[in-house]
Amino acid sequence: MLEKYGQDQKETLDSDLQERRRQQGILKRQNDSALVFKQQLKANSSLTEHPEWLDSIYQDHLYKLFLIAQGGKTPFKIVEYLRKSTLHGLDTNYFYLNAIGPLLRDMEQHQLESSSLKYREQLKLEMLMASALLRYSEAMQYGLIRPDSLDKNYFIKTQAPDRSKITAVFSAPDLLAFLDSIQPSSAAYLALQKALKSGKGALNRNKEDAEQTIKLNLERLRWKNQPDAQKYVWVNIPDFTLKVIEKGSAILEMKVCVGEGRTDTDPGTKETPQLNSMIYSVQVNPIWNIPASIARKEISRYASNDPYYLSNNDIDVYKAGKRVNSPEGIDWLSTDISQYTFKQRPGEQNSLGKIKFIFNNNSSVYLHDTPARSAFKKKARAISHGCVRVEKPMELAFALFGPGKTYDQIKTAMERSYPRAKYIGLPAKVPVYLTYITAWVDEQRLLQIRNDIYGLDDLLYKEMKAREMIAE
Structure with a gap:
């Protein structure tokens, strides 16, 4: 009996040891897999403007595939959704569809022979899709270009992209429903989308110019500044x-x-x-307090040509806070104009x-x-x-x-x-x-296009084209 008890105890210990080794093996494979995942995240960090956001997302998912691991045709439905970005005037390749498409088809058809290569290809596909969804979520909710980065005279209060709202695409119970929910829905935006889809020009623009101007103004309407x-x-x-x-x-x-x-x-x-x-x-x-730049470039020149220009136009001159009684006697060509201030009195000429x-x-x-x-x-x-x-x-x-x-x-x-x-x-x-x-649809449902008087359309187009954002 003692001998049998010892044998049973040994078998139990051997079984426990095997289980521990099995668990350790599973943990090692998981750690190795997570390490490979982290390495691939780092190697592909240039895919997104927010690599730290992706790392945090996949840390929450224990560095495991979760987008392409969704059952059924969900990955393909995501791709089809991203293809609709052209309806917003955006280039589908900005959302990596040229790279995602072949990888997705290979995964579906099991054409890859090496299991290790297959996993790395799956990682690549996963990261492309995650980066594309980040970009799409940001584009629909906030636009893709920061307006104050292009125009030094832009001072409209505009919401900066909110990380939690953008990354909510990865925690939504229904990802496709979430993508539906973030579509811009203002009347002005929908009208411009319809005009873009129709492919018609405007009264003062040909079809190509009209399309480009519409796309630029769709981006403006995505900015959170309305x-x-x-x-x-x-x-x-x-x-x-x-x-x-x-x-x-x-x-x-x-x-x-x-x-x-x-x-x-x-x-x-x-x-x-x-x-x-x-x-x-x-x-x-x-009372018009005449700006120093106007006084320097214009008022002094007029006054030098006509000594009575200032009095005839109800403009008072001040030096050190005191009104100058006879500005007609000042040689405005040689004097230091910065010592003077100019104010135009109320009246018909103001x-x-x-x-x-x-x-x-x-x-x-x-x-x-x-x-x-x-x-x-x-x-x-x-x-x-x-x-x-x-x-x-x-x-x-x-x-x-x-x-x-x-x-x-x-x-x-x-x-x-x-x-x-x-x-x-x-x-x-x-x-x-x-x-x-510079582009909108009026009350009569006619597309209106205006001249780019400050060159801001041109600046926006060049930036979006350089970053492969705008559909051509």
């Missing part, structure tokens, strides 16, 4: 128009003049910036007209009236120093203030024979957006 207020002022710079939008409809529309575009001698210092802010006040019968609409920004721009009414008869109205001249200042004031004593006060002050500058605050601030849109 207004969400019930009421706001919207200026489209290349269209030279201003609209007051309330509850999704335009309650007022007018022509505007915007800043001059760049030239051979000016790199764009007069361009109207893209920005958003809040209109909080108006100045009736404004370049700001009889009212300006004020909002905080770092570009010193605002909306304002103008005595130069003939400018609104021009088709191309990029003629200002950067501020936005409005065609119907009284109607804009009424749209912002509404009927009542305050609006009546503004109207009366603007009609005075002896105008005095006065600030009047808005009871409720109104958002204002200065934007740059």
